[in-house]
Amino acid sequence: MLEYKELYVGGRWAAPASDRRIRVVSPHSEQPLGSTPEATEQDVDRAVEAACRAFDDGPWSRADPAERLAAVQRFAAAYLARQEELAELISTEMGAPLWFSHVGQVGATAMALEAFVEAADGYPWEERRVGSFGSPVVVRREPAGVVGVITPWNVPHFVTLAKLVPALLAGCTVVLKPAPETPASGLVLGEILDEAGLPEGVVSVLPAGREVGEHLVTHPGVDKVAFTGSTAAGRRIAALCGHDLRRVTLELGGKSAAIVLDDADPGEVAQGLQMASLMNSGQACIAQSRILAPRARYAEVVDAIAAMVDGLTVGDPLDMANYIGPMVARRQQERVGSYIELGEQEGARLVVGGPGMPDGLDTGWYVRPTVFADVDNGMRIAREEIFGPVLCVIPYDGEDEAVRIANDSEYGLAGTVWTADVEHGVDVARRVRTGTVGINQYLLDFNSPFGGFKASGIGREFGPEGIDGYVELKSVALPMG
Template identity: 45%
Template sequence: MIDPVRHLSEAGHLLRFYIDGAWREPEGRERFAVVNPASEAVVAEIAMGNEADVERATLAARRAFRPWSRTSPAERAALLSRVHALVLERAELIAQALRTEMGAAINYARAAQVPLAAEHLRVARDNLESFPFVAPRGTTAILREAIGVCALITPWNWPLYQITAKVGPALAAGCTVVLKPSELSPLSALLFAEIMHDAGCPAGVFNLVNGSGPVVGEAMASHPEVDMVSITGSTRAGVLVAQAAAPTVKRVAQELGGKSPNIVLPDADLERCIPLGVASAMRNLGQSCSAPTRMIVPRARLAEVEALAARTAAEFVVGDPLGEATTHGPIANRAQYERIQTMIETGIAEGAKLVIGGAGRPDGIDAGLFARPTIFSEVRSDMAIAREEIFGPVLAILPYDSVEEAIEIANDTIYGLGAHVHGTDMDQVRDVAGQIRAGQVHLNAPAWDPNAPFGGYKRSGNGREYGREGMEEYLETKSVLGYYA
């Protein structure tokens, strides 16, 4: 088995940052323990940056911006192709890092976390090759130009996936970047920095500084030489970043929290859509901002839904991430594990019907941050488990009496990131989708589309990632009159 910690330690990269084309010693001396959530053992220590480290990385990105932004699309596409190829070549090493740092079941890391992350790089490259950076409008030219130096702040739940979703389009647009990955899952980010270096990324174009949000994140967001901040994280973190960025009037793109609905219409095929809905809600242990954790179902079919949902959850195998049969590993960190336990107990106290699961670890597991896949039914919209983002394997089933009521329940949230609709009558399915206030809606469990823009309404954020729209976030618009005179 490939050991990512040993690899990074022998390379000397655990306690360094990647700045200006080389691995640099940090200015500060603070360290952070990386914990394997399956065992709760400390497996590594990383360096934690400070304002001086952000200054070095940001100035390196500023120096590199002009030459990089003036490269041709073909040159930038060539770099992205090399990075894409190296991610796939080192897929097993990265998968083992994800298993170690966040407890991802190894088969899930191999089948989803790594290949989907690689897709963001491919899409950024492909969109770059056909993007109209100069377009005529009469005698005026509409130019799309790189916005500048971009600070990228990524979360712990989809570590590499969120990095490539930002770095790929930013570099494609001609921007330079400073990345702050989550300190809770830093190993895959360090491996990605190695890939950027080995792919021949010019010095200063890509920089990485590990650290905390209040120190490194705030320093990046407030830095006058940063032109844009893109953050994926909690709504609270997004607000703090926007506040820090406001005095310098920089662009802020936010992909934040969610409490996504899954409307099951009266004519839906329950045998198909309920297992798919449960699996979607608990994908990645429910540690996904767009997880459809509110299943909204016809009251007349509630008993059928409960039985199918319980049967599906009972088939999950929670355990050792290295186990071949394991479908779900541990929760990624202690704070999140405790949050999930608190919310399960809250659901019980609120009077929701516990269909399966509950507080504590699954039977037969005595150590590690393992949670029981939990389903509540007879949930009301005023209950905390229906309103608050739990970010764990907890599904709330809410009954409705009319389709109009289902839509009202779906929209009765401060969030608006994702949504799902299931039904047989496609005219009705499309109509319902059009009435949901969310940035991305899935109809009848379609295949993932890396070109479909992703982002939120309301407190789920602003801006879009993925596809062409994801690259446009990193571009400014300039009109040049008389260009074609």
């Protein structure tokens, strides 16, 4: 059973302020797995107070960057030592297929940790310039302060450490609120932080729901908020932070387009989209859920994608043979199912999948992996983020129209171009208004900035730019002569 009795408050395990509990339920069996404390506003107050005290009076914010880097390296070593256990925990708690938990949950987190260590090693924490009047100027990058971090359930460690690690490297203190769907995955990070030996007050971990998250966002002791989640929630957080001029980083939703050019091999495209479109059972903001195919080769592309999706195994996420697992919760199962029904009502042609449970499964929050053809980009299934294994294949006439359709979205997080001519693919990618684009694949590069245009967010994560979001710039002008 996944049981925690205490919260991680100010770098110490402590009794929660109330007896409220979060029940952890298996998305596969629908049976209870355990429970954790549910943090309250009082717990947030304690954590922020400890974070403020540690930032203002403790050694962390004033430590040499090399000392903070050493602490993050200790954390990384402790995390790597538990990779197998952590992958199984995430799959058990939120239903990610175990193959993906190894590769895209824990494996990607380990790679991101390594990349942040490399970025911090050469980061310009302080530099000297020649000022306008010939006198020297010291430009410093100082920690932004107390950071409130709010993370989703779909990739709980990867998304968390994309914020926690650069904040720590910068010298910030952090109050982390994991999603209530993955409270144990959040609290296990407290155990690993303990092993890393960070000073008291530097990090707190408080699983809770939206109301407690809003209390954290509006707390006067918080200097910056870092959030990943839905665009609707991001708009609310942006408005709250804007009122107080609080710094904010938002990584939000997506409805990414995969542009298949007419020289691409449909079979190879389908195999590449198996990962790019259906990673984590489609519960990924970067999923390539709109597939744009040239009309002259439209039938070939639809058939190849349909054959790929129809061949995927669906079932117990702890079975490595299964490519697709359950949705995280019943509400998500119902949400995805409602979009499948909506697609049929809108007039899209159902090619594979459809409403109802996959064959052979009578329990668990599963949906059928589904492919729609003859989709118009104005349909809701092509415009709204479904967050499940549902793909829309949209025809286009000419590359100009393909780019127009790709850009005709409120989102701009990710995208791909599929072609036999890589350089031409790069030319097309330059015209797509989205934060990241892959050519013949989609993989996040942890040495490069990641984030979105338009309603997909504000700010960037990873690379040196990921650290930039947690520092304030200060100029110190020295006397002339």
